[in-house]
Amino acid sequence: MQNMNTQKQNGYMLLFRSDEWYEELSHDEIQKVISQNNDWIEGLIAQGKAKPGHALQRNGATVSGKTGRTVSDGPFAESKEVLGGFLLLDVETIAEAIAIAQRSPTLAYGTSIEVRPVAEECPLDVRARELARQEQFATA
Amino acid sequence: MSTQNQNQNGYMLLFRGTDLRKGLSPEELQKVTDNWMAWFKRLTEEGKAVAGNPLEREGKIVIQALN
Numbered sequence: 001m002q003n004m005n006t007q008k009q010n011g012y013m014l015l016f017r018s019d020e021w022y023e024e025l026s027h028d029e030i031q032k033v034i035s036q037n038n039d040w041i042e043g044l045i046a047q048g049k050a051k052p053g054h055a056l057q058r059n060g061a062t063v064s065g066k067t068g069r070t071v072s073d074g075p076f077a078e079s080k081e082v083l084g085g086f087l088l089l090d091v092e093t094i095a096e097a098i099a100i101a102q103r104s105p106t107l108a109y110g111t112s113i114e115v116r117p118v119a120e121e122c123p124l125d126v127r128a129r130e131l132a133r134q135e136q137f138a139t140a
Numbered sequence: 141m142s143t144q145n146q147n148q149n150g151y152m153l154l155f156r157g158t159d160l161r162k163g164l165s166p167e168e169l170q171k172v173t174d175n176w177m178a179w180f181k182r183l184t185e186e187g188k189a190v191a192g193n194p195l196e197r198e199g200k201i202v203i204q205a206l207n
Contacts, residue, residue, distance in 0.1 A: 054149070056152055075154075086152075094199075098202060102202055102204075107204060113202040114200075115200045115201070116196060116198075118195060122173065124172060124173040128166060128169045131166040131169065132166055135166060
C-alpha cells in the first residue's frame with residue numbers, strides 16, 4: 001500500500017457505493033441531505049479541489065468474456081455495493097483525498113467511498129517498459 | 141433494462157479485471173496497448189468518448205464519517 005504522503009499529480013477519484021438508502025427518507029430528510037451534499041461538493045469545487053462529478057443510474061449492463069459476447073443486465077453483486085457516483089479530486093496527497101471523503105454527508109447513510117489515485121499512465125505501458133528493461137539486461 | 145433506452149447524459153464504462161500484465165510477452169503487451177489506444181483514439185475522434193483515465197490499483201476505502 002502506498003505511503004499516505006505520496007504525491008499524485010493526477011488527482012484522486014472518489015467512487016461512491018451504497019444501497020438505495022434515500023428511498024427510506026422523508027421529503028424533509030432527503031432535502032436536508034441534498035442540501036448538505038451540494039454544499040460539500042460546491043465548496044470543494046469553489047476551492048479548486050474537485051471537478052463537477054456525476055451520479056450514475058443504478059441500471060446498466062456488464063460486458064465480459066474474451067470476445068465481449070457476454071452482456072448481462074446490471075453491475076450488480078449486492079445492492080449496497082452499487083456504484084452510485086463519482087467525484088474527481090484535484091489534490092496532491094491521498095491523505096487529503098481521504099480527509100475530504102471523510103466529510104461526505106452520505107457516509108452517515110452507509111455509503112462507502114473508494115479513494116483511488118488517477119494513474120500517471122496506463123499500467124500496460126509501465127509494464128511494457130519494465131519488460132523491455134528486463135530484456136535489455138538479459139541481453140547485456 | 142431495454143438496450144434501446146436513450147440517455148442524454150452519456151454512459152460510464154468501468155473497467156475491471158484489468159491486471160492482464162502478467163503472463164503476456166512484451167510483444168503481446170505492446171499489441172494490447174496499441175489496440176487499446178487505437179480504440180480509445182477512434183472513439184474520441186468520433187466524439188463518442190469524452191475522457192478516460194487509468195486508476196492505480198491501490199487505494200483506500202472510507203466508510204465512516206468523522207463526527
